[in-house]
Amino acid sequence: MRYLLGRLRHLTVVLFLVTFLTFLLVNVLPGDIAYDIAGLDASEEEVQQIREDLGLNRPFLIRYFEWLGGVLTGDWGQSFRTGEKVADAILRAFPVSLELVIIAQIFAVLLAVPFGIMSALRPNGNLDRVVAVASFLCLSVPAFLMAIILIYVFGLWLEWLPVTGYERLADGVWANLRTFILPALSFATAEWTVLLRVLRADMIGVLQEDYISMARAKGVPTARILWVHAMRPSSFSFITLLGIQVGNLIGGSIIIESIFALPGVGRLLIGAIYARDFMVIQGCVTFIALAYVVINFTVDLCYALLDPRVRAARAAA
Amino acid sequence: MASAAENLPEKRAVGDENLEAQEAARRRRRYGIWFWLSVGWLIVLATVAITADILPLSPHDEMDFTELETAPWRSETHPLGTDLQGRDILSRIIHGARVSLVVGLVAPSIGMFFGLAIGLLAGYYRGRVESLITIGLDTILALPGLVVLLLTSVVFGGSLTVVSVSLGLLLIPAFARVSRANTLNFAQREFVVAAKGMGARDIRIILREVLPNVFLPVLAYALVVVAFAIVVEGALSFLGLSVPSPTPSWGGMIAEGRENLAISPHVSFIPATVMFLTVLSFNLVGDTLRSRLADVRESAV
Numbered sequence: 001m002r003y004l005l006g007r008l009r010h011l012t013v014v015l016f017l018v019t020f021l022t023f024l025l026v027n028v029l030p031g032d033i034a035y036d037i038a039g040l041d042a043s044e045e046e047v048q049q050i051r052e053d054l055g056l057n058r059p060f061l062i063r064y065f066e067w068l069g070g071v072l073t074g075d076w077g078q079s080f081r082t083g084e085k086v087a088d089a090i091l092r093a094f095p096v097s098l099e100l101v102i103i104a105q106i107f108a109v110l111l112a113v114p115f116g117i118m119s120a121l122r123p124n125g126n127l128d129r130v131v132a133v134a135s136f137l138c139l140s141v142p143a144f145l146m147a148i149i150l151i152y153v154f155g156l157w158l159e160w161l162p163v164t165g166y167e168r169l170a171d172g173v174w175a176n177l178r179t180f181i182l183p184a185l186s187f188a189t190a191e192w193t194v195l196l197r198v199l200r201a202d203m204i205g206v207l208q209e210d211y212i213s214m215a216r217a218k219g220v221p222t223a224r225i226l227w228v229h230a231m232r233p234s235s236f237s238f239i240t241l242l243g244i245q246v247g248n249l250i251g252g253s254i255i256i257e258s259i260f261a262l263p264g265v266g267r268l269l270i271g272a273i274y275a276r277d278f279m280v281i282q283g284c285v286t287f288i289a290l291a292y293v294v295i296n297f298t299v300d301l302c303y304a305l306l307d308p309r310v311r312a313a314r315a316a317a
Numbered sequence: 318m319a320s321a322a323e324n325l326p327e328k329r330a331v332g333d334e335n336l337e338a339q340e341a342a343r344r345r346r347r348y349g350i351w352f353w354l355s356v357g358w359l360i361v362l363a364t365v366a367i368t369a370d371i372l373p374l375s376p377h378d379e380m381d382f383t384e385l386e387t388a389p390w391r392s393e394t395h396p397l398g399t400d401l402q403g404r405d406i407l408s409r410i411i412h413g414a415r416v417s418l419v420v421g422l423v424a425p426s427i428g429m430f431f432g433l434a435i436g437l438l439a440g441y442y443r444g445r446v447e448s449l450i451t452i453g454l455d456t457i458l459a460l461p462g463l464v465v466l467l468l469t470s471v472v473f474g475g476s477l478t479v480v481s482v483s484l485g486l487l488l489i490p491a492f493a494r495v496s497r498a499n500t501l502n503f504a505q506r507e508f509v510v511a512a513k514g515m516g517a518r519d520i521r522i523i524l525r526e527v528l529p530n531v532f533l534p535v536l537a538y539a540l541v542v543v544a545f546a547i548v549v550e551g552a553l554s555f556l557g558l559s560v561p562s563p564t565p566s567w568g569g570m571i572a573e574g575r576e577n578l579a580i581s582p583h584v585s586f587i588p589a590t591v592m593f594l595t596v597l598s599f600n601l602v603g604d605t606l607r608s609r610l611a612d613v614r615e616s617a618v
Contacts, residue, residue: 026468140544144555144571254464255552285464
């Protein structure tokens, strides 16, 4: 418990620093927002007036704490471009990114688990070597490259899947899922290698334990041994890694969302960066950092809860 | 009986066994063909990138309107074909290699230089120093890296220097972690305790006892980071936020080829293949060196 409170404190400090650094960086952006809003032939006084209205003339720290206060009460500011509230924009974009991340992880797990188990059954066997080579190759292909390859193969050459665009769930479940397949695969082809490595290593260790030999001696069929007895202890690192990857992807989806024109947080952010819309930038980065921190903390929490050894160690202490 | 006699081991001189053992050890120590192929590719790439200006290539920014979007190996003056604006792909790839290799080598160097130092301090001194350092590192890690790079590109303008420096700064926590893990390992060993007992000052211990041991694993890790840096630079130039337009870059070429992907895929796929082979080579070499250099005890960390 004390460990978790310590982590919480640590993560809160990190969160504050992140928002402060972002505010700093965003406010160094050249190109005064006021000029952009006023338009090309506005007079000096109009620009100054706009600066006054937006409060851009006040000292930096005051603006930071005001913004922070707003965030804590739910007011994340307004977009300079569209006038939409930042909080609304993020809430609109987040489910899209979340769906992308979840589907990507599902694909990664579907690839990693069977191959991981089979590799662990016969380490350094033929299958293991082939899988190792395949995973090394997949690891060396960056996500955006994989996206281009997938677009070419499945979108343009075979014409099986749509290349860009997004359909809302309301317009049909399959139509919605179709638009996520290629983007999710672009992520999954790199993610599954990491999951595989961890699962294989853990499972090889577990399969050498005495209780597994005992089960085999009793005549328990291999499939049952794998699923019932070996899977759970092997999955700790796997699950924590899964959680961490989800946290990382929320921020990493920028390029993929741009390529496939998915209206998620990443695309919102990059549009704001190009347009110098610093309220949206600030809001998005804060949100991404928040998601990262929350997910990491949840992973720590789950790890402490799930692993009986950790619980026992602390109970004994 | 006959079968028993056949089962006796052949008589061998002692010297032969020795030779066989040496042979076996040499075979284990060899690096394998894929390793050397990767090294070869990287050497070729580096050489070609450095000598790009004196090579007999078509100029990379000359637009040849008579041969737009030529496929590879169909033209005499353009061995790898041309892109959508008639520019020679081969020379663009070679000039793009300069960009990628510069970023790929400078950024991890910056990260390694500072990360090594910070990790050494954190791992050696522990306590409050370590807590403060860890908070700082976690902050940088919590920042979405690509976002920071995009912001700095927009704020300070895209250029080789900006990208290399900002990426280098973002890589510091990764190096610091590896450095700290290795330092923790070595700082408790007997030779450090002995040095302390002899009255050596901390700085001397760190530099002469701990650093030489920590440096090699961190260097091996650095090679994998180089691959990562090349990928990141590719992503940035794909978004148009790395070096500005006239200078070719692999990511930029891939992005440009997207327009006519169905008709002329080679415009995207040739730079894509080159990037893939380069990243693969760095990964292979780095991974092999890392597993060679790793101490068995370190896998516990």
